[in-house]
Amino acid sequence: MQQQERRFAFALLLPALVTTGLLIVYPMYLVISLSLREGKSMNFLDSTGQVFGLQHYADVLSDPGTWTSVVTTLVYTAGSMLPSFLMGLALALLLNTTFPGRRLFRGLILLPWAVPGVLVSVLFLWLLDASYGVVNAMLRQAGLISTDIAWFTDERTALAAVIAPTIWKSFPFFTLTILAALQAVPGELYEAARMDGAGRWQRFRYVTWPGVRGAAVLALVLNTLWAFREFDIIFATTGGGPYRATETLGIRAYQEAFSYFEIGRACVLGIVMLAIALVVVLAARRPLQKEFF
Amino acid sequence: MTGIPMKRRTLLSGALAAAALAAGPAAAQTVELEFPTWQAEEPGPADFWNEAVKAFEASHPGVKINKYQIPFKDYIDRTTVRFASKRPPDIVQLPTRNFAAFAQQGWLMPLDELMAGTDIKQAYIPLQQEMVWEGKTQGVLLMAYGMVFFYNEKMLADASVSVPKTPDDLLKAIKATTNSAAGTFGWGATTSEHPNIFVDWSAWATGLGASLFTKAGQYNLTDPKTVAAIDSFRQAVKSAPKGTSTETARQLFVDGKIAMMRDGPWVAALIAKAPDAVRPHLKVGTMPFPVVAGGTSNSIHIPVGLDPARQKLVWEFITMISRPDWQARYFKLVKAPSPRKDVASDAEVAKDPMLSLAMNAAGKAENLFPTAAAAQLGYAQIAKLVGEAGIRLVNTETPTETVLKALQDELSRRVPIK
Numbered sequence: 001m002q003q004q005e006r007r008f009a010f011a012l013l014l015p016a017l018v019t020t021g022l023l024i025v026y027p028m029y030l031v032i033s034l035s036l037r038e039g040k041s042m043n044f045l046d047s048t049g050q051v052f053g054l055q056h057y058a059d060v061l062s063d064p065g066t067w068t069s070v071v072t073t074l075v076y077t078a079g080s081m082l083p084s085f086l087m088g089l090a091l092a093l094l095l096n097t098t099f100p101g102r103r104l105f106r107g108l109i110l111l112p113w114a115v116p117g118v119l120v121s122v123l124f125l126w127l128l129d130a131s132y133g134v135v136n137a138m139l140r141q142a143g144l145i146s147t148d149i150a151w152f153t154d155e156r157t158a159l160a161a162v163i164a165p166t167i168w169k170s171f172p173f174f175t176l177t178i179l180a181a182l183q184a185v186p187g188e189l190y191e192a193a194r195m196d197g198a199g200r201w202q203r204f205r206y207v208t209w210p211g212v213r214g215a216a217v218l219a220l221v222l223n224t225l226w227a228f229r230e231f232d233i234i235f236a237t238t239g240g241g242p243y244r245a246t247e248t249l250g251i252r253a254y255q256e257a258f259s260y261f262e263i264g265r266a267c268v269l270g271i272v273m274l275a276i277a278l279v280v281v282l283a284a285r286r287p288l289q290k291e292f293f
Numbered sequence: 294m295t296g297i298p299m300k301r302r303t304l305l306s307g308a309l310a311a312a313a314l315a316a317g318p319a320a321a322q323t324v325e326l327e328f329p330t331w332q333a334e335e336p337g338p339a340d341f342w343n344e345a346v347k348a349f350e351a352s353h354p355g356v357k358i359n360k361y362q363i364p365f366k367d368y369i370d371r372t373t374v375r376f377a378s379k380r381p382p383d384i385v386q387l388p389t390r391n392f393a394a395f396a397q398q399g400w401l402m403p404l405d406e407l408m409a410g411t412d413i414k415q416a417y418i419p420l421q422q423e424m425v426w427e428g429k430t431q432g433v434l435l436m437a438y439g440m441v442f443f444y445n446e447k448m449l450a451d452a453s454v455s456v457p458k459t460p461d462d463l464l465k466a467i468k469a470t471t472n473s474a475a476g477t478f479g480w481g482a483t484t485s486e487h488p489n490i491f492v493d494w495s496a497w498a499t500g501l502g503a504s505l506f507t508k509a510g511q512y513n514l515t516d517p518k519t520v521a522a523i524d525s526f527r528q529a530v531k532s533a534p535k536g537t538s539t540e541t542a543r544q545l546f547v548d549g550k551i552a553m554m555r556d557g558p559w560v561a562a563l564i565a566k567a568p569d570a571v572r573p574h575l576k577v578g579t580m581p582f583p584v585v586a587g588g589t590s591n592s593i594h595i596p597v598g599l600d601p602a603r604q605k606l607v608w609e610f611i612t613m614i615s616r617p618d619w620q621a622r623y624f625k626l627v628k629a630p631s632p633r634k635d636v637a638s639d640a641e642v643a644k645d646p647m648l649s650l651a652m653n654a655a656g657k658a659e660n661l662f663p664t665a666a667a668a669q670l671g672y673a674q675i676a677k678l679v680g681e682a683g684i685r686l687v688n689t690e691t692p693t694e695t696v697l698k699a700l701q702d703e704l705s706r707r708v709p710i711k
Contacts, residue, residue, distance in 0.1 A: 070539035130535035150535035153485050154688040225539050241486040
């Protein structure tokens with residue numbers, strides 16, 4: 001009977017295992033295999049004749065450009081996630097209060113998240129256009145600048161310029177997740193805290209934050225991983241330029257694969273990304289375990 | 294089907310009937326030829342391709358050509374990926390500067406046997422020879438050209454400058470007509486990372502008698518004459534709208550926001566679509582440089598491995614557009630010289646000032662693209678690296694010599710020319 005139950009359970013799991021194998025394990029195997037094939041081939045599907053070796057790893061890990069991309073990726077991820085998180089938290093707190101039109105605002109807040117990354121890029125390309133963008137026009141009118149800023153094509157401002165649309169697209173997820181957690185915090189706790197003389201900050205620190213901490217940490221981990229592998233916004237706005245100022249690891253891997261046809265190097269960069277993502281997940285394991293398990 | 298329950302028999306019969314219907318009359322299926330191009334939306338070339346596709350489909354019932362746009366900036370990368378993954382398009386158009394890299398990979402079908410049944414080898418200009426790689430003709434030339442000068446005479450007059458006749462006049466005129474606060478600019482150029490920055494640099498340097506490559510085909514970016522030429526280009530491009538692609542710069546010129554630009558003669562077709570208030574002021578002339586820069590532009594090919602039936606259709610399309618009547622149409626619509634010698638008489642050319650100018654420029658043009666095989670093979674990577682350096686010239690104050698030295702070092706490392 002137990003044997004039969006086991007077989008039945010396995011049969012139910014089989015479709016999921018096959019899908020996982022095809023979509024995750026096999027591509028991973030290919031990436032690792034191609035990263036170990038020395039030389040360069042324009043034929044993506046045929047690596048016969050390319051010997052196994054670690055040359056690509058040596059080339060990539062000793063290339064200063066790789067480490068510049070690592071730093072760019074970390075700055076981009078932190079630079080977009082922290083403001084998104086703070087904005088999301090602030091909006092969630094606001095939307096948890098009662099005011100006219102609250103329902104409408106709750107719906108509108110979701111819109112940036114629903115817009116595809118490429119459309120967000122087009123929007124910000126126009127807003128931040130060097131010659132005809134509304135942002136430069138407003139800054140000039142306010143007397144803050146005298147010459148137009150080439151936001152996306154100047155090395156000094158390009159990274160900030162790609163972070164802006166990422167924040168705009170990311171904060172709704174934080175808002176939604178934290179708002180849902182806020183709704184579960186009993187109102188009596190706030191009343192009791194008020195009666196005990198707790199001020200606004202103390203109520204946030206001892207009532208609100210413990211109630212939303214779990215959801216906030218989970219949202220932060222998920223969004224950090226998404227930002228880490230972000231591609232469409234950066235590719236559509238700067239393509240990794242100007243002069244590699246916005247070349248994150250994901251963009252660099254793309255350029256190596258499809259502009260320079262260095263598939264081996266691109267695969268090594270993919271593995272570097274995987275290693276960094278694994279470190280993030282392991283670092284987040286404890287706080288997540290504490291909150292949820 | 295005896296012994297099978299009634300309900301199951303009905304289901305099986307239905308399934309068989311559905312399968313038979315789906316298999317259906319195979320002869321009625323349409324053959325669709327895929328034709329990606331960066332010219333699908335460019336006035337002039339797009340008009341020609343639309344007419345050619347329509348005529349071909351009319352003369353070949355059951356054949357459809359799916360022509361679609363890929364932006365020039367991404368064109369080579371995307372086409373290379375198609376070939377590398379063994380899924381090339383049926384009709385292959387290439388910028389001739391990238392032809393060598395594709396031919397070297399063995400991706401393009403030799404056409405000598407097919408061309409023996411046509412007059413292309415006899416009737417085409419000598420530049421058709423650029424389509425020969427390792428002794429085999431692997432494409433048919435579509436366009437060769439010399440750069441021309443586009444200007445807005447009203448913007449020049451408003452700034453009290455005359456049409457420039459020398460490089461110094463040009464720089465003065467650019468400065469005089471630039472008012473970035475008002476959204477008007479003296480010069481139109483590519484100021485975002487784009488493979489055409491190579492064309493901008495090379496056209497300017499060649500025009501001033503310098504060159505990005507030595508006669509032996511080596512990189513020449515640190516030569517004092519090249520540095521001076523690129524520095525002069527930098528002065529011009531500082532007065533161009535920032536962050537624009539080649540296509541955006543053309544549109545801004547046609548909208549009356551840019552006073553002058555250098556480009557191929559086909560941009561004249563875009564002028565025809567300019568707003569009524571701007572169109573009368575947009576003129577075309579000769580670049581005010583001692584040398585006219587130019588070269589071959591693009592070509593058409595058949596990919597290796599196409600099935601014989603599709604291959605035959607693609608060759609018929611190429612043969613059709615190579616005929617004198619279609620090349621004459623090309624010349625008229627695109628305003629660029631046809632690669633056929635016998636397309637228009639001197640009298641016909643003289644009647645149209647734009648055609649006359651285009652023929653004159655093409656006749657005098659000096660090649661702005663590299664000729665050494667190694668540079669031709671690595672052109673896509675060279676253009677990419679030049680594009681990156683080009684942005685530094687536009688947006689930073691790093692000395693030109695420093696930018697060019699760093700670029701030459703990187704080019705020598707990533708795309709060595711032996």
